[in-house]
Amino acid sequence: MTGFTFLSFLNGLFGRLPFGVQDNAPAEAEDPTIAELRENLQNLLERGEVWVRNNLLTQENLIAIGTQISVVVAAILVGWFLAPRIRRVLDFGISKLPGDLANRVNQITPLILDHGLRPALWVAFLWIGEVVLSAMGLPHVMVRIAASLATAWLIIKLITQFMPEDMRKPVAWFAWSLAILSSMGILDDAWRMVNSQGIPFGEGMINAEFVLRAIIMAAVFIFAAQWLASRLKSRVETLPKVEPSLRILMANAIQIGLFIAAAFLTMTSLGIPLSGLAVFGGALGVGLGFGMQQIVANFISGVILLSDRSIKPHDVIEVDETYGEVMSLGLRYASVVTRDGKEHLIPNEQLVTNKVVNWSYSNNLVRIKRRFLVEYESDLRLAAQLCIDAAMDQPRVLHDPAPKCLLMEFGESAVEMEARFWITDPQNGINNIGSEVMFAMWDKFKEHGIDLPLGQDEIRILGDSQLNVKLVRDKKPKPEAKADSEQD
Structure with missing residues (x-):
């Protein structure tokens, strides 16, 4: 040179x-x-x-390198040019399919074509170029490396889109590392070097291969258990002759059983002896029994509630100061939504040990009572009839059983009466319908001259009693004190 x-x-x-x-x-x-x-x-x-x-830098090598670079660039350009045209042809063909089949295909094709059509064309043309160069006896190492990397890109694109957002980048970086090592032909050597280091475990060793195999097997078995559990749970929820609480219990038992089976299958596939878990399981059970008493108590209480059906989804219950509708029952807590929209997560142990009022345990028929006072001078029978009419005018109040108005007590200053009526929708509230009935009673009493007692104290002065009256003149405040008081 x-x-x-x-x-x-x-x-x-x-x-x-x-x-x-x-x-x-x-x-x-x-x-x-x-x-x-x-x-x-x-x-x-x-x-x-x-x-x-x-x-x-010989003429032969420069020609070979230029040829391979030209093949790679040509494959990329051809794939870039053909991708939108092939997509239009595929979309046109899908539109000609029957309606249901076209809808199903349209749900799947964007996941594949949007991310994989152009890389798939690059892979195809690169491998074709590699085969052509190999058949012609020309060097094709660069084209083979480019084809391998394009294939890795296609696989990574298609797989990572189905993963959670926070897992995509780590999985993609790991896959790219393997792809680069494989394209350079040193993956096997690197893998043997990594696996040579590890922790002895039984007859084997905990190394990178063991960890990777454990992750893959656990992911496969857990995914299969979750998929099968969702299918079986949807099937259990449609059983017509099974109570809702038993459906929840069966669905939870199926899900827990499948995940336990997935864990045992994972350990078996990794060669971990299950007999050695007996002693460990006993010690773990004792530790959990002391450290997780509340959780275990809630779990057992949840099983009891789901099995004895004392509380079911959509029951209206009242526990302590919480009144609402049971939206869901779990193995740890029950979700109760009150009338003001608050969702209370009540531990199952409280529902088993505390006093619970279930307004819809056997049926939704609920009787509501409201007491009121009437003056002695009023027509009590008319007041009772007006009370019944006021309750009958409300759409939520049942006509059978019919409302009633009872005379409860002759008080010191008024007559005490009680209105009783029935509803079948306690989940829509009890105090609100009671208030509506009382408002209607108020209107009818005013219209028909039924007087309600006004709270007052009565002082009687007998003939032989003495009443001492003392007149006291108020002292006017001094000007200075008045000014001070105005400032305060």
């Missing part, structure tokens, strides 16, 4: 390094060690330049 060479560039570069001798530096005695290192580096660079010139 003539003119500016790679070696001259490096010589110029290293001439500016600390161990190089600069032209404008004063002549000094150079350290023998630095001089020897500089001479060895120059010899190495010279041999490298000779090797590059004789093996890489």
Whole structure:
């Protein structure tokens, strides 16, 4: 090579390094060690330049490299050009399918075509180019590497889109690392080197291969258990002759059983002996029994509630100061939604041990009572009839059983009466319908002259009693005090 060479560039570069001798530096005695290192580096660079010139920068090699780069670029351009046209053809063909089949295909094709059509074309043309170059006896290493990386890109694109958002990047980086090592032909050597280190475990070793196999097997079995549990739960929820609480219990038992089976299958596939878990399981059970008493109590209480059907979904219950509708029953807590929209998560243990009022245990028929007072001078029978009419006017109040109005007590200053009526929708509230009935009673009483007692105290002065009256004049405040009081 003539003119500016790679070696001259490096010589110029290293001439500016600390161990190089600069032209404008004063002549000094150079350290023998630095001089020897500089001479060895120059010899190495010279041999490298000779090797590059004789093996890489030959006409034959440059033609081979250019040919492979041209094949890669051509495959990318052709795939980029054909992808939208092929997509239009596929969409047109899908639109000609029957309605139901077209809808199902349209739900799947965007997941594949949006992310995989163009990379799939690149993979196809790159592998075709690699086969053609191989058949012609031309070098094709670069095309093979490009095809391998394009194949990895296609697989990663199609798989990671179905994963959670926070898992996509780690999985993609790991897959890309494997793909690069595989395309360079050193994956097997790297894998053997990584697996040579580990922790002895039984007859084997906990190494990278063991961990990777454990992750894959656990993911497969858990996914299969979750898929089968969802199918069986949907089937159980449609059983017509099974109570809702028993459906929930069966669905939870199926889900827990399948996940336990997935754990045992995972350990079996990894060669972990299950007999050794007996002692560990006993010790773990004792520890959990002391440390998780409340959780275990809630779990057992949940099983009791779901099995004895004392509380079911959509029952209206009242526990402590919470009144609402049971939306769901779980193995740890029950979800109760009150009339003001608050959702209370009540532990199952409280529902078993505390007093619970179930307004819809056997049926939804609920009787409501409201007491009121009437003046002694009023027509009590008319007041009772007006009370019944006021209850009958409300759409939520049942006509059978019919409302009633009972005379409860003759009080000191008024007559005490009680209205009783029935409803079948306690989940819609009890106090609100009671209020509506009382408002209607108020209107009817005013219209028919039924007087309600006014709370007052009565003082009687008998004939032989003495009443002392004392007149006291109020003292006017001083001007200064008045000004002070106004400021306060």
